[in-house]
Amino acid sequence: MSIVESLLDFLFPPKCAACGTLLEGDRQLRLCPACFRKLDVLDGKVCKLCGKPFCGDALLCEDCNASRPPYVMGFAGCVYDGLAREMMLDMKFHNKPHLFRVFAALVIRRLDSMPGFVPPDVVTCVPMRPEKERERGYNPAALLARQVARHYGWTFAADLLDKVRDTKVQSTLSREERYQNVKGAYVVRAAKEVQGKRILLVDDVCTTGATFRELAELLQKAGAAEVICASAATTRHGEV
Ligand SMILES: [Zn+2]
Numbered sequence: 551m552s553i554v555e556s557l558l559d560f561l562f563p564p565k566c567a568a569c570g571t572l573l574e575g576d577r578q579l580r581l582c583p584a585c586f587r588k589l590d591v592l593d594g595k596v597c598k599l600c601g602k603p604f605c606g607d608a609l610l611c612e613d614c615n616a617s618r619p620p621y622v623m624g625f626a627g628c629v630y631d632g633l634a635r636e637m638m639l640d641m642k643f644h645n646k647p648h649l650f651r652v653f654a655a656l657v658i659r660r661l662d663s664m665p666g667f668v669p670p671d672v673v674t675c676v677p678m679r680p681e682k683e684r685e686r687g688y689n690p691a692a693l694l695a696r697q698v699a700r701h702y703g704w705t706f707a708a709d710l711l712d713k714v715r716d717t718k719v720q721s722t723l724s725r726e727e728r729y730q731n732v733k734g735a736y737v738v739r740a741a742k743e744v745q746g747k748r749i750l751l752v753d754d755v756c757t758t759g760a761t762f763r764e765l766a767e768l769l770q771k772a773g774a775a776e777v778i779c780a781s782a783a784t785t786r787h788g789e790v
Pocket residue numbers: 566567568569570571581582583584585586
């Protein structure tokens with residue numbers, strides 16, 4: 551934490567982002583212990599490829615078994631339900647961008663729990679259409695990605711990818727429609743910065759994983775050495 555941040559914490563003691571209780575002790579997560587316990591934070595019991603929690607003892611979920619994703623690894627901070635879902639909807643749609651700190655802390659917590667994680671060369675985010683971003687005032691995925699990169703001292707590049715066409719809101723679509731929905735919606739903008747790089751691609755929520763698959767494939771085709779996909783929250787395998 552920087553001196554400025556410490557001073558700000560002293561002047562404005564941090565409160566739980568969910569319930570407003572004054573925080574004591576570890577403030578990194580920005581949640582009080584009671585609210586933190588409401589989250590289903592993820593550990594190692596997840597699909598080794600896409601990072602989704604699923605039942606059973608297999609290494610991979612059915613989806614990854616049926617069709618390997620074009621990234622080397624995916625992981626998420628917590629399950630997208632209950633309080634996490636409420637906070638996510640607030641961050642994305644109800645003008646509460648500050649909640650990115652909670653979600654970034656969950657991603658960082660998950661990364662810290664992965665010994666031997668090889669640092670990426672560059673961190674980037676799932677882009678929004680520029681007019682949508684202007685309308686909302688921020689891209690939640692970019693806030694998250696920047697915060698994670700800053701925490702570890704990794705390079706952050708917001709503009710490796712572009713969204714070139716509007717997509718429908720994924721939650722209104724069936725599984726198959728979601729893959730169609732994102733096909734061709736993105737392009738690699740900065741191919742030179744992608745070539746030979748190990749890229750950490752960050753999004754706020756992962757549902758079907760269709761966006762991650764599409765973008766990872768694009769980055770691979772543009773010459774990326776490896777793509778790792780991180781989301782703050784993910785649905786369980788089989789849920790969309
Ligand atoms: Zn709380």
